[in-house]
Amino acid sequence: MNIRDPAPPFELPATDGTSHGLDESPTAIVFTCNHCPYALAWHDRLLAVARDYDGRARVLLINPNDSERYPRDSAEAMRERVEADGGWPAPYLRDESQDVAHKFGAKTTPDVFVVDGEGRLAYRGAPDSDYEDPSQDAAWLRGALDAVLAGRSPDPAKTDPVGCSVKWRE
Amino acid sequence: MWWEGCPSTARAHELLREALAGEGLDPDGVELVQIETEGDAQRERFVGSPTIRIGHVEVAPVTDEPVGLSCRVYRLRDGSVSPTPDPADIREAIREAIS
Numbered sequence: 027m028n029i030r031d032p033a034p035p036f037e038l039p040a041t042d043g044t045s046h047g048l049d050e051s052p053t054a055i056v057f058t059c060n061h062c063p064y065a066l067a068w069h070d071r072l073l074a075v076a077r078d079y080d081g082r083a084r085v086l087l088i089n090p091n092d093s094e095r096y097p098r099d100s101a102e103a104m105r106e107r108v109e110a111d112g113g114w115p116a117p118y119l120r121d122e123s124q125d126v127a128h129k130f131g132a133k134t135t136p137d138v139f140v141v142d143g144e145g146r147l148a149y150r151g152a153p154d155s156d157y158e159d160p161s162q163d164a165a166w167l168r169g170a171l172d173a174v175l176a177g178r179s180p181d182p183a184k185t186d187p188v189g190c191s192v193k194w195r196e
Numbered sequence: 197m198w199w200e201g202c203p204s205t206a207r208a209h210e211l212l213r214e215a216l217a218g219e220g221l222d223p224d225g226v227e228l229v230q231i232e233t234e235g236d237a238q239r240e241r242f243v244g245s246p247t248i249r250i251g252h253v254e255v256a257p258v259t260d261e262p263v264g265l266s267c268r269v270y271r272l273r274d275g276s277v278s279p280t281p282d283p284a285d286i287r288e289a290i291r292e293a294i295s
Contacts, residue, residue: 063268063279066269067276098262158276190201190266193201
């Protein structure tokens with residue numbers, strides 16, 4: 027997917043049994059997982075974004091990893107993780123078929139896609155420039171959401187995603 | 197030992213070389229072993245990339261991590277999660293190995 031391309035529609039189940047997809051709201055779609063150290067290092071920053079933009083933009087966390095080879099990414103393991111945390115401010119969705127990850131061209135966990143209110147891709151890449159530095163505070167993701175909420179194009183609109191490779195089915 | 201699905205190999209190698217040099221040892225004395233298949237992982241008891249062993253001893257103790265092709269999760273001394281070991285753990289392992 028290129029910047030300004032229409033985002034593919036989808037509907038996926040969350041750990042709480044609800045179903046989520048794109049709507050008219052600006053949305054950050056984050057492909058992530060349970061066991062990747064990069065995804066874990068950025069996790070709290072991503073949840074903070076979901077809290078801080080609540081009511082203005084949505085954050086959807088999607089786990090696309092093959093749970094047969096990586097049972098720690100199963101729907102059950104996802105549900106247990108969210109429940110152990112007492113709930114998350116963003117739904118954690120299971121992409122069992124990996125279709126959504128394929129359609130977006132997700133490469134890593136995490137891999138961030140920001141879709142504007144018109145359903146077009148506005149940003150793709152990493153949450154910020156350094157997984158090791160919490161003070162970065164998902165600055166690229168926040169900047170992208172601020173831009174689309176203001177009707178502007180994000181700058182940068184594209185960065186290199188950093189993380190573990192998506193675990194595709196063999 | 198490293199697996200190509202994780203981008204942390206270069207950083208781990210750099211940390212190990214720095215630690216070796218800091219202890220007065222040859223930073224070139226590192227053997228890089230690529231883990232390519234699940235069979236390789238099983239044979240080497242590889243619980244994720246990068247795995248650093250000094251004298252066959254793990255720099256970070258293996259807890260409940262399953263053997264397989266994945267990226268290893270390290271807990272740094274400040275409690276944060278990282279794809280690479282804490283430099284202090286690497287130095288400590290080197291000192292133990294040469295003592």
